Amino acid sequence: MQASTVPPILTTKLGQLHEIDCLAMLKGIPADTVDLAFADPPFNLGKEYSSKINDKKTEAEYLDWCKTWLDEMIRTLKPGGSLFLWNLPKWNIPLGAHLGQKLNFRHWIAVDIKYSLPIFNRLYPSHYSLLYYVKGERPAIFHPDRTPIICCRHCGGELRDYGGYKNKMNPHGVNLADVWTDIPPVRHAKYKKRAANALPLKLMDRIISMASDRGSLVLDPFGGSGTTYVAAELTGRRWIGSELDCSAISERFASLQADREHLAEIQASKNILFRTEDLARQKKSGRTLSKDYRLTEEDDCECDQPDTVQPSLFASS
Known part of the structure; x- marks a missing residue:
């Protein structure tokens, strides 16, 4: 089964990438099939992307647009599935209120990432907001x-x-806290796959490790540089996503060796x-x-994960 009538632009043994609008991709995903949904949308800051999207809407337009695809992501989640939303605190306050009407709040995670871009007449912004919600009373998978x-x-x-x-x-x-100070920004050309800011592989490995198992289905409708898909692919998760311009992601998947080595370093230090x-x-x-x-x-924490990988993208896991 595919998430769109348009064939995926990239297919691996574990995932599918669609070069289409996120809503078109999301509407093709069956309800109650996704274990972990993650979104890193444009922040409405007027940035220029290769896809030529409008990243400078009015506040009302931006929030209405975000709520539309968030509702679709919620629909695709299994009972007990987890949803993570990465954005600026300004936007995650109203979007978190919207999510709270349909999902159960778990955490507001502050991720300390500094880009040395001070803003005049305001406090220096030094963290991103990562919202964590679950569909139902408690997560079906949780091993941080x-x-x-x-x-x-x-x-x-x-x-x-x-x-x-x-x-x-x-x-x-040590127990993982809700303030993360150990996530470095992606600056090195070896790992930075596009002009816009890229998600750190360490961030996505941490989220995917926390809220999914091998064989789980991971959804990300805003592919960006493909970090979510790379983390899922290299850790045995099924994945599906979209991006309006998939060239950077396709190029990245053509050679995953650098990411594989980087992930090995990350996992050796946790x-x-x-x-x-x-x-x-x-x-x-x-x-x-x-x-x-x-x-x-040996510790008796619940960290074991199943070794089997589901052969079908939307099969039950």
């Missing part, structure tokens, strides 16, 4: 990553004193209590790690 203890980048010492609680720390890392490089800095600086920390003991 754990993060390493934050250490000094010079000596490797812990920046927070855990005192007498070191032996109680989970060997898989669900551990200390990063390898921090332990090396501690050793080099003559610091001794407390023996109270448990670094290898």
